[in-house]
Amino acid sequence: MLNLGHISTPASHVETKHVKMLVLGSGPAGLAAALYAARAELEPVVLTGMELGGQAALTHTIENYPGFPEGVGGPELGELFQKQAERFGAKVEFDTAQSVDLSQRPFRVTTDNGEYLAETLVIATGARPNHLEIPGEYELTGKGVSYCATCDGWFFKEKKVVVVGGGDSALEEGLFLTRFATSVTIVHRRDNLRAGKVLQNRAFANPKIKFVWNSVVSEVLGTDPAGDPAGERGASHGAGKVTGLKLKDTQTGAESTLETDGLFIFIGHTPNTQMFKGQLEMDELGYIKANHLMETNLPGVFVAGEVADSHFRQVITSAGMGASAAIQATHFLEKETANA
Numbered sequence: 271m272l273n274l275g276h277i278s279t280p281a282s283h284v285e286t287k288h289v290k291m292l293v294l295g296s297g298p299a300g301l302a303a304a305l306y307a308a309r310a311e312l313e314p315v316v317l318t319g320m321e322l323g324g325q326a327a328l329t330h331t332i333e334n335y336p337g338f339p340e341g342v343g344g345p346e347l348g349e350l351f352q353k354q355a356e357r358f359g360a361k362v363e364f365d366t367a368q369s370v371d372l373s374q375r376p377f378r379v380t381t382d383n384g385e386y387l388a389e390t391l392v393i394a395t396g397a398r399p400n401h402l403e404i405p406g407e408y409e410l411t412g413k414g415v416s417y418c419a420t421c422d423g424w425f426f427k428e429k430k431v432v433v434v435g436g437g438d439s440a441l442e443e444g445l446f447l448t449r450f451a452t453s454v455t456i457v458h459r460r461d462n463l464r465a466g467k468v469l470q471n472r473a474f475a476n477p478k479i480k481f482v483w484n485s486v487v488s489e490v491l492g493t494d495p496a497g498d499p500a501g502e503r504g505a506s507h508g509a510g511k512v513t514g515l516k517l518k519d520t521q522t523g524a525e526s527t528l529e530t531d532g533l534f535i536f537i538g539h540t541p542n543t544q545m546f547k548g549q550l551e552m553d554e555l556g557y558i559k560a561n562h563l564m565e566t567n568l569p570g571v572f573v574a575g576e577v578a579d580s581h582f583r584q585v586i587t588s589a590g591m592g593a594s595a596a597i598q599a600t601h602f603l604e605k606e607t608a609n610a
Contacts, residue, residue, distance in 0.1 A: 286385045288376065289315050291599055294367050295394035297324020298585045299575025301351035301360075302592030303392045303599075308358035310600040314392075316355070316362045317381060323348025324396050325539075325576070326585050330420040330446050335585050344420070347585070367395075372549040375570055390570050390599040393546065393558060394592060397539035397576040397583075402434065406490030407535075414512025414532045415490060419443035423450050426532050432457055432515060434487055435536035441469040443536055448478040455528070457482045459520050482517065488525070489516035490533060541577045555580060564595035572599050 291307045293300045296318040307314035321327060329344035338347075352362055363383075371378040376387035399417040401407060407415055416422040419433075423446060431451045433444040436458040447454050456473070461483045463470055473479050491514040514529045541557045543550075551559040551567040557580050560566055560573045574591035576583055 284385050286387060287315070288387045289313065289389070290603065291315070291390045291392065291596070292377075292379055292386050292388035293317065293392045293394060294370075294379070295319055295324065295396055295575065295577070296322050296352070296362065297348075297394060297396050297575055297588060298326055298351060299396070299577075299588040299592035299595075300324070300392065300394035301348070301355050302589040303394060303572075303574055303596040304355040304360035304362075304592075305351070305358065306593045306596035307392075307599065308355055308360040310596070311359070312390075312596075312600060312603070314355075314360050314596075315386065316360060317365045317367055317379075318362060319366050319395065322352070322362075322364070324394075324588075326588075328418045328420050329442070330423075332585055351589075367545065370545050370549070372546070372568055372571060377571070390572065390602060392592070392595045392599060393550075393566075393571065393573045393577055394575045394588075394595075395542040395577045397541045399535065400538045400540055402487060402535055402537065404487060404489055406492060407533075410490050410492045410512050410533075413510065414492065416532065416534050417536070419446045419534055422532075422534075423447050426451050428452055429531035430455070430529070431532040431534060432487070432528065432530045433534045433536065434458075435538075436460065436463040436465065437536065437538070438465045438469055440536040441465040441473045443534060444479060445469070445472055445476060447534065448476055451478065451532075454479045455482055455530070456480070457485050457487060457515075457517065459486050460484065482528070484520045485517045486520060487515050487533070488518045491515060491527070539576065539583075541580070543577060553580075563598045564591055565598060570599075570602060572596075 290312045291314040293304050293316040296316050304314045304316045326344045327348040331341045333341040365381045365383045367379050367381050369380045376389050377391050379386045427450045430453045433456045444454050444456050492512050493510050517526045543556050558573045558578045560578050564572045572595035574595040575588035
């Protein structure tokens with residue numbers, strides 16, 4: 271592995287490691303795949319990517335994963351997944367894939383720190399939060415605009431916040447934010463929610479939560495560090511904080527302004543598949559296509575988790591897909607050996 275202190279080392283000197291299985295991603299799908307592959311003595315290597323534990327690690331409490339009747343913290347569950355996989359011989363590397371060449375086997379994966387040649391590849395790169403793509407959103411990200419309540423909720427003690435979205439994530443994170451904020455306003459483009467009934471009931475019963483229906487956020491308003499208005503198109507570069515939002519009624523088109531200290535956005539996800547475009551078959555949304563055996567259109571390349579699942583998007587289904595991918599990869603290698 272290339273030492274991080276020698277970034278200027280010529281590419282030809284980058285160490286190349288040959289592995290039976292390389293897993294891209296360290297969420298429930300990737301670590302479950304690593305566990306099953308390790309038990310099959312494939313000595314899998316897991317590249318963590320930017321986030322150890324995936325999106326699940328950003329969730330404060332997971333209440334619907336079997337075996338934890340009182341719920342379990344997302345980061346804690348990720349650590350347990352990792353320890354169990356490592357116990358059987360999986361190797362977790364804090365590294366990120368930068369490019370993948372699937373034109374021939376072994377597959378070549380270039381990372382921040384080196385290069386791998388993999389006999390089989392399990393892609394579990396997950397998905398990333400969607401943005402509203404409105405004025406002020408980018409400029410005020412980290413200054414009141416957030417995509418992770420677990421990460422940033424503490425900073426909004428005794429403040430007013432807005433949550434955009436109507437699915438499970440929006441309500442889960444909105445309920446979590448009531449631990450800190452004085453009020454949580456959920457803005458939804460329709461007049462009914464997509465979230466599960468249990469979450470809906472909790473949200474409707476919570477005195478800190480209120481709803482603004484049939485509305486979208488059209489602009490994030492903020493101030494610059496001196497406290498002056500940031501301008502017509504949201505916050506200026508270096509803006510200090512969120513002060514409010516412009517809302518638009520989806521039925522009448524009427525516009526209004528809502529004062530708030532923070533904006534949390536939960537409007538779905540986009541799969542992390544950019545580096546595989548042109549190499550693997552994908553659907554119109556960019557999710558990698560796979561059959562029920564987690565096989566892609568390329569022999570030896572398997573997929574698991576939200577990078578291939580836009581429907582269920584649950585920790586348990588991602589873990590199941592990871593286990594399936596590893597089992598099938600094991601069969602793939604065994605068959606190859608038997609036919610050699």
